[in-house]
Amino acid sequence: MIKKLSNLARISFDPKEEEDLRKDIAIVLDYVDDLKEANISHKQQDYFQSDLSSVFRDDVAIDFDDKDLIINSFNNKEGRFLKVKPIL
Amino acid sequence: MDYSLMTIKELSSGLYDGKFSSVELTEFFLNKEDSCSAYISKNKELALEQAKRADERIKNGERGDLLGIPIAIKDNIMIRGVKCTSASLALKDYTPPYDASVIKKLKESGAVFLGKTNLDEFAMGSSTESSFFGATLNPIDKTRVPGGSSGGSAAAVASGTTTVALGSDTGGSIRQPAAFCGVVGLKPTYGAVSRYGLAAMASSLDQIGVISKNVEDAEIVFKNISGRDNLDSTSADYSFKECNVEISKLKVGIPKEYFIDGIDLNMKKEIDKSIDELRNFGVEVVDISLPHTKYALSTYYIITSSEVSSNMGKYDGLRYGFSDDDAKDLIDSYFQNRGNGFGKEVKRRIILGTHTLSAGYKDAYYKKALEVRHFIRQDFIDAFKKVDLIIAPVSPSFPFKIGEKATDPLEMYLLDIFTVTINLAGLPALSMPCKKLDNLPVGIQVIGKHFDEAKILSAGKQFEKIWNI
Numbered sequence: 001m002i003k004k005l006s007n008l009a010r011i012s013f014d015p016k017e018e019e020d021l022r023k024d025i026a027i028v029l030d031y032v033d034d035l036k037e038a039n040i041s042h043k044q045q046d047y048f049q050s051d052l053s054s055v056f057r058d059d060v061a062i063d064f065d066d067k068d069l070i071i072n073s074f075n076n077k078e079g080r081f082l083k084v085k086p087i088l
Numbered sequence: 089m090d091y092s093l094m095t096i097k098e099l100s101s102g103l104y105d106g107k108f109s110s111v112e113l114t115e116f117f118l119n120k121e122d123s124c125s126a127y128i129s130k131n132k133e134l135a136l137e138q139a140k141r142a143d144e145r146i147k148n149g150e151r152g153d154l155l156g157i158p159i160a161i162k163d164n165i166m167i168r169g170v171k172c173t174s175a176s177l178a179l180k181d182y183t184p185p186y187d188a189s190v191i192k193k194l195k196e197s198g199a200v201f202l203g204k205t206n207l208d209e210f211a212m213g214s215s216t217e218s219s220f221f222g223a224t225l226n227p228i229d230k231t232r233v234p235g236g237s238s239g240g241s242a243a244a245v246a247s248g249t250t251t252v253a254l255g256s257d258t259g260g261s262i263r264q265p266a267a268f269c270g271v272v273g274l275k276p277t278y279g280a281v282s283r284y285g286l287a288a289m290a291s292s293l294d295q296i297g298v299i300s301k302n303v304e305d306a307e308i309v310f311k312n313i314s315g316r317d318n319l320d321s322t323s324a325d326y327s328f329k330e331c332n333v334e335i336s337k338l339k340v341g342i343p344k345e346y347f348i349d350g351i352d353l354n355m356k357k358e359i360d361k362s363i364d365e366l367r368n369f370g371v372e373v374v375d376i377s378l379p380h381t382k383y384a385l386s387t388y389y390i391i392t393s394s395e396v397s398s399n400m401g402k403y404d405g406l407r408y409g410f411s412d413d414d415a416k417d418l419i420d421s422y423f424q425n426r427g428n429g430f431g432k433e434v435k436r437r438i439i440l441g442t443h444t445l446s447a448g449y450k451d452a453y454y455k456k457a458l459e460v461r462h463f464i465r466q467d468f469i470d471a472f473k474k475v476d477l478i479i480a481p482v483s484p485s486f487p488f489k490i491g492e493k494a495t496d497p498l499e500m501y502l503l504d505i506f507t508v509t510i511n512l513a514g515l516p517a518l519s520m521p522c523k524k525l526d527n528l529p530v531g532i533q534v535i536g537k538h539f540d541e542a543k544i545l546s547a548g549k550q551f552e553k554i555w556n557i
Contacts, residue, residue, distance in 0.1 A: 010426055
């Protein structure tokens with residue numbers, strides 16, 4: 001299971017980490033299993049967190065005033081472009 | 089002059105009366121030894137520049153609650169041009185190109201940013217031991233943890249290396265460290281303070297708030313950072329209006345589900361005594377029930393892990409953050425950057441959340457947790473039809489020894505049992521010390537209705553005098 005999940009999450013683990021994680025996840029999943037007994041099927045279901053209204057912004061491009069600070073954070077760059085490892 | 093014990097109002101009046109300058113104040117706090125490792129970094133240059141500007145504004149006759157007042161900022165809140173690490177190797181050298189909305193507001197108020205405080209990596213933890221930069225110590229007893237995840241902010245306030253601090257609270261991360269360090273912590277209503285510029289952990293629960301020496305200081309900072317922000321679509325059209333509650337007319341509910349087996353019995357006795365003291369001042373105290381509390385911790389850990397797995401997806405180490413040069417191709421660089429950049433707890437939660445959101449399991453875990461969350465929230469709404477405020481313990485135990493619970497994730501998660509419900513319901517809550525036992529503080533939560541911060545703060549100021557800690 002951990003192998004499949006690490007592939008989905010794109011995270012590498014060494015064998016020791018994988019073994020520890022297997023145990024930890026099993027303990028936590030066992031604990032949260034009590035939710036299965038929560039009998040809420042007869043009640044109205046509503047996922048809203050609170051009475052907040054969404055704010056939609058106009059679909060307009062806004063120029064960011066400090067692009068250099070973003071570009072300087074790139075780990076690998078060529079000029080002002082982000083350079084990544086080969087895709088294939 | 090020792091400024092470390094002074095409140096915001098005391099410092100403001102000294103600044104306005106010309107008894108000292110903001111530069112003097114700032115230098116005092118910057119030079120004070122950080123013996124608890126509360127800070128990840130200090131911003132000497134920026135702080136002194138801000139203090140100088142505040143002094144000029146004061147000289148020109150300007151007045152303001154936070155003008156020239158030093159404040160520490162949890163290191164998961166962005167300040168433009170100042171490293172923001174989230175206490176992770178993954179963001180060790182990350183310098184944000186923008187200000188969080190709370191930072192913009194504080195800059196306008198003239199506050200002075202002393203530095204960035206330590207936290208559990210990406211705010212995932214209850215002890216500030218999982219920071220890449222090492223653990224923070226509890227100023228009351230340096231062999232114990234300060235709580236977490238805003239342990240650095242709480243320790244900085246308690247040790248007098250700042251006047252006040254910002255923290256963030258996803259499941260108790262302001263209230264529990266405040267309780268462990270014997271200071272005050274305010275977790276505002278979800279939506280009352282903009283989350284724009286806070287490194288997201290679980291977006292439907294995260295909330296920026298305040299850690300301070302007393303309730304009045306928490307109120308001052310909250311007043312300055314709250315309100316609607318178009319950059320956070322979940323922020324509410326809210327403005328703080330101070331109120332003065334008469335405590336002899338207050339009806340307070342005590343939820344029976346929060347005084348369960350497992351709570352430290354000595355702590356329970358002290359909380360019972362504190363509640364009796366309120367009774368003596370005319371507060372009506374009644375028993376209430378929040379029946380879905382038993383499912384809160386499971387609900388919380390499923391929802392947070394699911395949201396964590398989604399929010400952490402953006403950290404690929406390409407545009408910023410930790411990068412492993414040895415990766416053989418693009419896909420491998422994702423695996424290596426994330427595998428080597430994140431710590432154990434972060435990876436544990438990403439994997440757990442990936443599982444609870446994956447095909448075949450989503451309905452059983454995530455969808456079920458969302459449904460139960462609704463009923464946890466409804467419990468509180470029903471309770472607030474009968475009472476004005478709810479009082480509960482913050483933590484089931486006193487601050488524990490460093491390393492004591494580091495190997496058992498479930499034991500660590502259980503510490504959040506009394507705080508997570510508040511985030512699931514989106515409510516405001518104030519954590520404040522009510523007693524001391526063997527020099528260790530006992531924390532109590534004062535919980536209010538959505539957007540009832542004014543009431544909990546007004547009551548808190550009066551409870552503070554009654555408990556006299």
